[in-house]
Amino acid sequence: MYDLSGKTILVTGASKGIGAEIARTLGGAGAHVIAHYHSDRSGAMSACGAIRDARKLLLEADFSKLDDVESLWDAASGWRGRVDAVINNAAIMTWNGGIDQPLASWDETWQRTLHINVLAPARLMRRAVKHFTARGGGIIVTISSWTAQKGVTNPDNIAYGASKAAIHNATQTIARAYARKGVLAYVVAPGVVRTRLSEQFAATQGGESAITESLAMKEWVPPTEIAEIAAYLASGQVRHLSGATLDVNGASYIR
Numbered sequence: 001m002y003d004l005s006g007k008t009i010l011v012t013g014a015s016k017g018i019g020a021e022i023a024r025t026l027g028g029a030g031a032h033v034i035a036h037y038h039s040d041r042s043g044a045m046s047a048c049g050a051i052r053d054a055r056k057l058l059l060e061a062d063f064s065k066l067d068d069v070e071s072l073w074d075a076a077s078g079w080r081g082r083v084d085a086v087i088n089n090a091a092i093m094t095w096n097g098g099i100d101q102p103l104a105s106w107d108e109t110w111q112r113t114l115h116i117n118v119l120a121p122a123r124l125m126r127r128a129v130k131h132f133t134a135r136g137g138g139i140i141v142t143i144s145s146w147t148a149q150k151g152v153t154n155p156d157n158i159a160y161g162a163s164k165a166a167i168h169n170a171t172q173t174i175a176r177a178y179a180r181k182g183v184l185a186y187v188v189a190p191g192v193v194r195t196r197l198s199e200q201f202a203a204t205q206g207g208e209s210a211i212t213e214s215l216a217m218k219e220w221v222p223p224t225e226i227a228e229i230a231a232y233l234a235s236g237q238v239r240h241l242s243g244a245t246l247d248v249n250g251a252s253y254i255r
Helices: 017-028 041-047 066-079 103-135 155-181 196-203 208-213 223-234
Strands: 008-011 032-037 056-060 085-088 138-143 183-190 245-248
Touching (some): 017 032, 032 041, 032 066
Parallel strands (some): 008 032, 032 056
16 A cells, blocks of 8 residues: 655654554565664564664654754654654653642653653654755654543543643644645544553553443554554655544544
């Protein structure tokens, strides 16, 4: 359906979960993959294991440090002289930021979550848009969440839901503002995906069986489906879908 040969694509949070699956899928479609990770280099190496050395670059960056974000972009764009697409996937979710938590925990959770889930990817998109407009175009794919539209089930994750809504909106703003300059921007909003993060969340909501029973298909979204969608969007074959939010939740949340 798509061929990414010759394209250079940066994937953030590529050492585990959805990001790792996206890196594998992009590599399988022929892309030159820049796999960002924080601390878990072995995970990034595993995700990119089937990609030839000449077509992959592993870069570490701590998204709680904006200087790291700038360095990440400099290294990524300098590798082959250009970046054709950015897939913003890296994010954190914490469970100690609820309204009933001490104020210190509330503040710390909000600050860290917004820094990593909003400020860092926004800074990366800023660099990408400048790069893309100078080159005549490029693609941004933001991996958001259905919580950006419907809120979170567990109020301890309130900062996570808010952060996903913020970066969702920022992506759509870029889509509208830079469409005429060839910048395409999409949002993918998964529901419950089979990842470690979702499994941890399920433990706070009565366990996996309770979560599964609440889903229309009675099954979790496979990470491979998110990866296939991200890769297809990165191909540039659906230009007029720019600005859209693609809900991937097995008909559990329809709006």
